[in-house]
Amino acid sequence: MKVTMTVNGKSRSGEVEGRTLLVNFLRETLNLTGTHVGCDTSQCGACVVHVNGQAVKSCTMLAAEADGADVKTVEGMANADGSLSVIQQAFQDHHGLQCGFCTPGMVMSAAALLKENPKPTEAEVRHYLEGNICRCTGYHNIVKAVMAASGQDVSNIAAE
Amino acid sequence: MYNFDFVKPKTLAEATAAMAGEEAQALGGGQTLIPSLKARLASPTTLVSLSGIKEMVGVCKGDDGSLCIGGATPHAVVAAEAAKTYPALAKLAGGIGDPAVRNRGTVGGSLANNDPAACYPSAALASATVVTNRRRIAADDYFQGMFTTALEAGEIVTEVRFPVPEKAAYIKFEQPASRFALTGVFVAKFKDGVRVAVTGASEEGVFRWAEAEAALSKNFSAAALAGLAASADGMITDLHGTAAYRAHLVGVLTRRAVEAAA
Amino acid sequence: MPKDHGIGASIKRREDVRFLTGAGNYTDDINIRGQAYVYFLRSDVAHGKLNKVDTTAASAMPGVVRIFTGADFAGVGGLPCGWQVTDRHGQPMKEPGHPVLAQGKVRHVGDPIAAIVADTLEQARDAAEAIELDIEELPAVVDMKAAVKDGSALVHDDIGSNLCYDWGFVEENKAAVDEAIKNAAHVTTLELVNNRLVANPMEPRVCVGDYSRATDDYTLYTTSQNPHVIRLLMGAFVLGIPEHKLRVVAPDVGGGFGTKIFHYAEEAFCTFAAKACNRPVKWTASRSEAFMSDAHGRDHVTKIELALDKDNNFTAIRTETYANMGAYLSTFAPSVPTWLHGTLMAGNYRTPVIYVNVKAVFTNTVPVDAYRGAGRPEATFQIERVIDQAARELGVDPIALRRQNFIKPDQFPYQTPVAVAYDTGNYDATMDRLIEMADIAGFAKRRKASEAKGKLRGLGVNCYIEACGIAPSNLVGQLGARAGLYESATVRVNATGGIVVMTGSHSHGQGHETAFPQVIAEMLGIDESMVEVVHGDTSKAPMGMGTYGSRSLAVGGSAMVRATEKILRKAKKIAAHLMEASEGDIEVKDGRFHVAGTDKSVAWGDVTLAAYVPHNYPLEDIEPGLEETAFYDPSNFTYPAGAYACEVELDPETGKVTIERFAAADDFGNVVNPMIVEGQVHGGIAQGVGQALLEGAVYDANGQLLTGSYMDYAMPRATDVPFYQVDHSCATPCTHNPLGVKGCGEAGAIGSPPAVVNAVLDALNSGGIKVAHIDMPVSPSRVWSAIQKAKA
Ligand SMILES: Cc1cc2nc3c(=O)[nH]c(=O)nc-3n(C[C@H](O)[C@H](O)[C@H](O)COP(=O)(O)OP(=O)(O)OC[C@H]3O[C@@H](n4cnc5c(N)ncnc54)[C@H](O)[C@@H]3O)c2cc1C
Numbered sequence A: 001m002k003v004t005m006t007v008n009g010k011s012r013s014g015e016v017e018g019r020t021l022l023v024n025f026l027r028e029t030l031n032l033t034g035t036h037v038g039c040d041t042s043q044c045g046a047c048v049v050h051v052n053g054q055a056v057k058s059c060t061m062l063a064a065e066a067d068g069a070d071v072k073t074v075e076g077m078a079n080a081d082g083s084l085s086v087i088q089q090a091f092q093d094h095h096g097l098q099c100g101f102c103t104p105g106m107v108m109s110a111a112a113l114l115k116e117n118p119k120p121t122e123a124e125v126r127h128y129l130e131g132n133i134c135r136c137t138g139y140h141n142i143v144k145a146v147m148a149a150s151g152q153d154v155s156n157i158a159a160e
Numbered sequence B: 001m002y003n004f005d006f007v008k009p010k011t012l013a014e015a016t017a018a019m020a021g022e023e024a025q026a027l028g029g030g031q032t033l034i035p036s037l038k039a040r041l042a043s044p045t046t047l048v049s050l051s052g053i054k055e056m057v058g059v060c061k062g063d064d065g066s067l068c069i070g071g072a073t074p075h076a077v078v079a080a081e082a083a084k085t086y087p088a089l090a091k092l093a094g095g096i097g098d099p100a101v102r103n104r105g106t107v108g109g110s111l112a113n114n115d116p117a118a119c120y121p122s123a124a125l126a127s128a129t130v131v132t133n134r135r136r137i138a139a140d141d142y143f144q145g146m147f148t149t150a151l152e153a154g155e156i157v158t159e160v161r162f163p164v165p166e167k168a169a170y171i172k173f174e175q176p177a178s179r180f181a182l183t184g185v186f187v188a189k190f191k192d193g194v195r196v197a198v199t200g201a202s203e204e205g206v207f208r209w210a211e212a213e214a215a216l217s218k219n220f221s222a223a224a225l226a227g228l229a230a231s232a233d234g235m236i237t238d239l240h241g242t243a244a245y246r247a248h249l250v251g252v253l254t255r256r257a258v259e260a261a262a
Numbered sequence C: 001m002p003k004d005h006g007i008g009a010s011i012k013r014r015e016d017v018r019f020l021t022g023a024g025n026y027t028d029d030i031n032i033r034g035q036a037y038v039y040f041l042r043s044d045v046a047h048g049k050l051n052k053v054d055t056t057a058a059s060a061m062p063g064v065v066r067i068f069t070g071a072d073f074a075g076v077g078g079l080p081c082g083w084q085v086t087d088r089h090g091q092p093m094k095e096p097g098h099p100v101l102a103q104g105k106v107r108h109v110g111d112p113i114a115a116i117v118a119d120t121l122e123q124a125r126d127a128a129e130a131i132e133l134d135i136e137e138l139p140a141v142v143d144m145k146a147a148v149k150d151g152s153a154l155v156h157d158d159i160g161s162n163l164c165y166d167w168g169f170v171e172e173n174k175a176a177v178d179e180a181i182k183n184a185a186h187v188t189t190l191e192l193v194n195n196r197l198v199a200n201p202m203e204p205r206v207c208v209g210d211y212s213r214a215t216d217d218y219t220l221y222t223t224s225q226n227p228h229v230i231r232l233l234m235g236a237f238v239l240g241i242p243e244h245k246l247r248v249v250a251p252d253v254g255g256g257f258g259t260k261i262f263h264y265a266e267e268a269f270c271t272f273a274a275k276a277c278n279r280p281v282k283w284t285a286s287r288s289e290a291f292m293s294d295a296h297g298r299d300h301v302t303k304i305e306l307a308l309d310k311d312n313n314f315t316a317i318r319t320e321t322y323a324n325m326g327a328y329l330s331t332f333a334p335s336v337p338t339w340l341h342g343t344l345m346a347g348n349y350r351t352p353v354i355y356v357n358v359k360a361v362f363t364n365t366v367p368v369d370a371y372r373g374a375g376r377p378e379a380t381f382q383i384e385r386v387i388d389q390a391a392r393e394l395g396v397d398p399i400a401l402r403r404q405n406f407i408k409p410d411q412f413p414y415q416t417p418v419a420v421a422y423d424t425g426n427y428d429a430t431m432d433r434l435i436e437m438a439d440i441a442g443f444a445k446r447r448k449a450s451e452a453k454g455k456l457r458g459l460g461v462n463c464y465i466e467a468c469g470i471a472p473s474n475l476v477g478q479l480g481a482r483a484g485l486y487e488s489a490t491v492r493v494n495a496t497g498g499i500v501v502m503t504g505s506h507s508h509g510q511g512h513e514t515a516f517p518q519v520i521a522e523m524l525g526i527d528e529s530m531v532e533v534v535h536g537d538t539s540k541a542p543m544g545m546g547t548y549g550s551r552s553l554a555v556g557g558s559a560m561v562r563a564t565e566k567i568l569r570k571a572k573k574i575a576a577h578l579m580e581a582s583e584g585d586i587e588v589k590d591g592r593f594h595v596a597g598t599d600k601s602v603a604w605g606d607v608t609l610a611a612y613v614p615h616n617y618p619l620e621d622i623e624p625g626l627e628e629t630a631f632y633d634p635s636n637f638t639y640p641a642g643a644y645a646c647e648v649e650l651d652p653e654t655g656k657v658t659i660e661r662f663a664a665a666d667d668f669g670n671v672v673n674p675m676i677v678e679g680q681v682h683g684g685i686a687q688g689v690g691q692a693l694l695e696g697a698v699y700d701a702n703g704q705l706l707t708g709s710y711m712d713y714a715m716p717r718a719t720d721v722p723f724y725q726v727d728h729s730c731a732t733p734c735t736h737n738p739l740g741v742k743g744c745g746e747a748g749a750i751g752s753p754p755a756v757v758n759a760v761l762d763a764l765n766s767g768g769i770k771v772a773h774i775d776m777p778v779s780p781s782r783v784w785s786a787i788q789k790a791k792a
C-alpha cells in the first residue's frame, strides 16, 4: 500500500507493507537514518519521533498508521538556517551525548517535554525521560542540557 | 513480523465488520501488540486499527455520573482529561510506561490484553464496566486470569465506564526492569463500600483483596488494615521478587494507597 | 580563567553536530546496493547434540540466497582466543574450539546453528522457521561450582573437564599468606558474587560484509572498538585472508564498553558469505539477539579473607574466585579474571602478601569477557567490601581503617605483592577531597532527616585503583597475550598547514575527534580546527590496537605526541633553513617558528608549504613532505585511583534503595578535556550503580536466559541516578607517558559498586538491622529478604 506523510515539512510517499514500521519507512525508504533502533521491546527510546506533534516510538507504530500524519525527526530539528536549535545546542554545550546513539531520541523527547512544560524541574526531566535509555552519559549532562535549554541556570548543578 | 493486511476503519460499524474476518485482530496503540508481532508471537492476517474511529476516543461524563473513556483513548489523554474528575485514575494513566507509550497505548488495549502486571486492570476491577461492540461486562466478570478476559473473537472494547469514587488512589511499586507493576494496588472508596484491587502480584492476574475491602468498608483508614496480611499463596515468584515479598508489598501498598486517598 | 584552547580546555565536541542532527554514520546506516540480509537461527536450548540440521525445504523458500550451516565452515578456522593463561601447575589453559556456526553440538542459548541469507530479513526469518532441526537436549552446565565437580556434564567433551584453568597468583606467596592468616589478630571473610552483566551499548552489533570480484578484496563494516584487531584475528585465524586484501571499517559506533572489542562469529560470517553469495551481506542484531550473543561481563563467585594485626594493619589477603567463561573462550576472556584482576588485589593499600586463586569454568552460557573495567571492578569490589566489613566487625571508622593502610605519597613508586608497580598516587589527597565534596560532616543531619520520614540513610565510602593504559607489550607477552598492546598514529601535515591524525585508537563516544586535536594544538600553537582525526578504518590508519582499558589517550595519544614531535623536529629544520638560522635557535609559539632572541619568524603554513613545494628547501638534509608515524608502547600501566562516596536512602518497608548523593574524587593525572573526562566518570558511575542496584543477567538451571530483554534486565534510567559530584583536581601525573595522563574511561564503573553496596549496608546496620552482605543487584526484594532474615 502507498502511504503519504509530511516528514520534516515535506510531503513524502512510499510503498509499504502492512507490517512496515514507521522507523523502517523513515530509515530505509526515506533514508532518514538519524532515527535509531536500540531494542525490540519498545523500551529504549532511540527511535522517538514526533507524530502530529507528539513523541512516539517509531519502532512501535506502523508506517500505515502514520499515513497522512505530520512527522518530525531529528533531521528536522535544526533551525531553518541549519544552525543547531536551542535544545541541540544545549546538548552540545553541556556534553549531553557521548556515542550519540540515544541522542536523536533524547532530543525528540526533550523537545516534546519542553513543549508541554517549558520550565521542568530536575525530577520532571528525569521522569519524562523514563523511556529513553542512555548507556553513556549517566544522564547527568542530559538532564542538565534539557534544563539549560529551558532557560534555567544550571551553573550550580553539582559538577565539581 | 509476519505480514498482514492493515485496515483503518472510520466507524465502529466498519471496524466490527472488519473484525469478523478470520484471524483479524484489533490494533489499539500497538504498544503491546507490535512488540509481540516483532517477536512473531502473533500472526493475524488483518490488523484493524481502531485509532481512526472518532467515537472511540475521548473522555466524557456519563448520565450516571461515571467517567466514560473511549476504548481507543490513549493513556496521555486520560491523564490530562480525567485529572479533575478522577485524579487517581488520571495519575494511574500518567504513570504507565513513558510519555511516548502513553501517547499511543490505549485503555481498551490495556484491558483487552490484561497483562498481570498492567495498571489499568486494577482501576477497572475496582469498579468499572467494560462496554464492547456487543455488550456490557461488569469488571468482576471481565477479568478471567492472566492475559485472559471475557472478550470473544471479534469483540472490541469501545468504552470503559468508571464510576467516580469518593476517594481513591493507585500506588505502583515498579518492577525494576520493565517498570510495569511488580505490585500495584488501587483503592477506591465508594458510597457503598471500598474496593481494593491488586495487580502484578498474583498468578491469576488482577484480583480483589476481600479482607482489606471488608476492613476498609467499615473504617476507611490505615489503622483498619492493622494485622491484615495478604496470603502469599498463588502469588508470583520470579527473579524480581518472591511470592512472600509480593504478598508483603500488597499490605504496604494498600496502606499507602489508603493514606494517599484520604 | 579556565583555558579555552589546547590541553586542559573544555572544548565542545565537534562530533556532536553530526550526532545531534541525525547525520551520524553508524554501521546500520550503511547499505550497499544489492545487499542481502542474514538471519541467524540460534539455539533455544543451552546444551544439545545437533542430530540434524536439514535446510532442504528452507532453501527453496522465496528470496533465499543460500543457507549456511556448520558444515560450510568446516574448512575455516574457529574464532581465536587472544590470551593464554598458564595454570598453577605450569600447564596451558584448556582451549576448546569456537566454530563460527555450531558443529555437532550447541553450547548456549543463542549459539548460531545456521545462517540464512535472503533478499530480505523477513524472508530469511521465514526460511529459518522451515529449517528442520533435531537437537538432542543434554543436561545444562550452569552452576560453576557444580561444573567442576566430578560427574558434571561437559560443555566440551574433548577437553575432559569444565575447568579452563586453575590459576594461582602469586603461587610462591601462598604459604606466606596462609601463615599470615593463621597468625592474624582478626580475619574478616566475605563470600561475594560479582553479578553477570550485559554491556548493552545502545547500538546493537551490526556487520556488513562486501567483496569485490574485480580485486578479490573484502570489506567488513562492523561495530567494533578495534577494527585492526578484527582484521588480524579474522583474516589470519578464521578466514585466511591476508591483511592487504581485507579492509575493516568501524564507522560511528554507538558505545562499546568492552563488548565490541571481541571478534564475533557474525563478523566472520558476513565477510565469508559476501564472497560465497557474491553479494554484500548485512546483519543487524536485534536487542534480544544481543542479549544472547554479545559477550557478557563479570560473573565471579568469590571468597575473600582479609587478615589484620592487633593494630588493624592489613597483613594478608587470600581470595578464591570462580570465574565464568561461558561456553567458549571469547577473545580476551582468560585475561580478565587473571591479569586484570589478580594484579589489582593490593588496591590502594600496603598489604604485604596476597594470594589469588582463580578457577575459570566453562558453562552453557554466553561467553564472558571484558566489560567496562574488566577484572578491576571485581578486585575493587572484593577489597572494598571486605574492608568495610572488617571495620564494622572491629568497630572502627571505615575511612580511618583505609587511611591507616594506604600506600603513602612518599612510598611511590610502590611495588605491590601482585606484580605491578604503581608509579604515582596520593590516596590521602583524594580521600580528603572526597570528604569535603561529599559533605560527610553533614551526613548525620541528613540521616536524621531521613529517619524522620521513616527511612534509613547510609553512607558508603570506598577507594579504587585500576591499572590501565593497556599495556606494555613485553610484559603482557610474558603474561600470555598473543598480541602487542602498543598504539600507532600517523600525523599528516598537508601543504597548506592542515593536519590529519590517523590513529589506531577508536572513538565510540569518548570524543577523540575533539580531544586529540587539543594535544596537537597545544604542541604546535595552532587552532584545533586545523586538526582532523581519522580513525576506525584499517585502510587509512596504521596498525593499531583500538580502544579499551582506558588506553586511548595514554597510549594512542602518546603515539600521536611522538609522531608530532617528529613533525616538529623536521619542521624546525625547514624553518631554520627558511630563516637561515640555526636549528637549535628555533622556537614554536602561537603557530609560528621564531628565531630565539630575534624578531624573525615564519608562519606554520610557510613551513608546511615549503615541505611540499621544496623550491627553497634543505633537500640534501631531509626529504620533502611532512608526515610521520609513531608506534608507542608504554613502559608500565597507568594507575588512576580515587575515592568515592555514595549516600542512599532505604525504605525499610519495601526494601527500595534510592541514590541520594554520589561524589567521586579521581586522580587521572593530567586531563586534556575536563568536560569529556567528567562525562566519562558520570557514565561509569551510572553503570556501576546499575550493577549495584539493578542489573544482572540470570540463567535458570536449564541454562535459559531469564533476563533476555529490557523487560527483565534492568537498565539504569534517568530516574535512578542523581546529579553526581565529580572532581579530578588531586592529580599526580603519570610519570612514564609524555602527556602525564592516566585514563578515565573505566574508573566510574570500577569505583562505584562498592560505594553503593557499602552505603546500603550502612543504612541497614544504622537501623539495627545486622546484615553483613547483600549480593548485587541489591534489588528491593533482596533488601527486604535480608531484613526478614536479620529480624528472624
Ligand atoms: C515501554 C512500555 C512500558 C509500559 N509500561 C506499562 C505500565 O507501566 N503499566 C501498564 O499498565 N502498561 C504498560 N505498558 C503497556 C501499555 O499500557 C500498552 O499500551 C497496553 O498494554 C496495550 O494497549 P495498546 O492500546 O497499545 O494495545 P495494543 O498493543 O494495540 O493491543 C494489545 C492487545 O489488545 C487488543 N486490543 C487493542 N485494543 C483493543 C480494543 N479496543 N478492544 C479489544 N481488543 C483490543 C489487541 O488486539 C491486542 O491483542 C507499557 C508498554 C511499553 C511498550
Ligand code: FES
Residues within 6 Å of the ligand: A036, A037, A038, A039, A040, A041, A042, A043, A044, A045, A046, A047, A048, A057, A058, A059, A060
Ligand atoms: S527502538 Fe527501542 S524503543 Fe524503539
Ligand code: FES
Residues within 6 Å of the ligand: A096, A097, A098, A099, A100, A101, A102, A103, A133, A134, A135, A136, A137, C202, C254, C255, C509
Ligand atoms: S550517548 Fe551513547 S547511549 Fe546515550
